[in-house]
Amino acid sequence: MAKGKILIISADGFEDIELLYPYYRLKELGYTVEIASKEKKDIVGKHGYSVRVDKTISEVNPEEYIALVLPGGRGPERIRIYEDTIRIVKHFFEKNKPVAAICHGPQILISAGVVKGRKLTSYIGIRDDVKAAGGLWEDKEVVVDGNLVTARVPPDIPAWMREFVKLLEKA
């Protein structure tokens, strides 16, 4: 069961299923999954599911984690503004560790300056932001570009996690 730790970064207003699905899915595989946010108190999704925050983003040492998940909803706008978020995200790209983002999750990637020249997708409402940041946006249920696995909306979740798990298990 010692399969390594995976980090989820989010905040209040997350799209519930986009956080809960990978959270349970990666536990199902035997990974330890930790949730980080600005403060160490429960965060609540758009649909009312509450999840425990294990660490503040300032406490996170990204070296401890083998992969990163960025759910969507309104959480990304709340957490992308912090320097600690950027520091963490940059680590995963510098070390080429697997990163999964869905829906509004790529807003965090834009702030971290890691989308330029990368193929990715997102919720269509932020497509133009992804493009303006230099991302090569594609309208597909899942886009895999190296360490980065992105999807658009909840119905893409099966394809999104299928590809992310494939990447993780070969990493």
Place this chain on the structure above:
Amino acid sequence: MAKGKILIISADGFEDIELLYPYYRLKELGYTVEIASKEKKDIVGKHGYSVRVDKTISEVNPEEYIALVLPGGRGPERIRIYEDTIRIVKHFFEKNKPVAAICHGPQILISAGVVKGRKLTSYIGIRDDVKAAGGLWEDKEVVVDGNLVTARVPPDIPAWMREFVKLLEKA
């Protein structure tokens, strides 16, 4: 991808994650997943997620499906009262096909008369109903007894689906 069809039976008030997780998880594995309810209109979960109903319970021919999933929440009380629900559930037990139930899902198993002498778990609030119906209730995150895989609450989902997938993939 022709891995067979799996049926989910539920109704308004379902516990969102207990329906959505297996729905996406089984699609991730390449199964076709269909949702049946009393009427052919979208059903809405406790937390507001809406899902499309593919078939009414009266239209369901259970021979077409290789497995059955019964999510919890308030859906089971609404759907357990119909003869078609009972007809469908009995088929899966008679044919020894995999059945997954969680939380209040076992209320449907009680109505179908299939819990007597079986080891299972459920949400603790219906424990005494399971026992009164002759079930051997256990307080564990997942209980596997032959074709039946049961769990108590959403945090049991990783263990619940891990065991259910194991059963399915060897069936």
